[in-house]
Amino acid sequence: MSRISLKRTAKVLRRARRVRARIFGTAARPRLTVKRSSRFIYAQLIDDEKRMTLASASDLGSEKKGKPVERAAVIGKRLAEQALKLGVDKVVFDRGSYRYHGRVAALADGAREGGLKF
Numbered sequence: 001m002s003r004i005s006l007k008r009t010a011k012v013l014r015r016a017r018r019v020r021a022r023i024f025g026t027a028a029r030p031r032l033t034v035k036r037s038s039r040f041i042y043a044q045l046i047d048d049e050k051r052m053t054l055a056s057a058s059d060l061g062s063e064k065k066g067k068p069v070e071r072a073a074v075i076g077k078r079l080a081e082q083a084l085k086l087g088v089d090k091v092v093f094d095r096g097s098y099r100y101h102g103r104v105a106a107l108a109d110g111a112r113e114g115g116l117k118f
Helices: 003-020 068-086 103-114
Strands: 031-036 041-047 052-058 092-094
Touching: 031 103, 041 068, 041 103, 052 068, 068 103
Parallel strands: 031 092
Antiparallel strands: 031 041, 041 052
16 A cells, blocks of 8 residues: 555544544434445444444445435435334434535435434
8 A cells, every 4th residue: 555545544544533432322322324435325323332233224235316415315214214113213423534515414414304313
């Protein structure tokens, strides 16, 4: 790896650690974490006390219809539906190392529309 990519990786890890230092998910209020790649977006509800994933959603297996921001909003709504079935209506949003912008913000807005409270 080149020096530049090592610096970039270190910055990403530092940013994610800084965000996650303040966030902790419980069974009553799990952590909604986001993973974003260049093609897909993934979201999970995690109970950090039990170290367990409660629900997850992604656009990996679905048809790629619409723009990535629109697909992210659908994933947020789908995750909110799963959470409400589990009896969870409040979550802590964990954006990881990503800025609250674009697909990450659309996923959060979709989850809010689905009934989750941050």
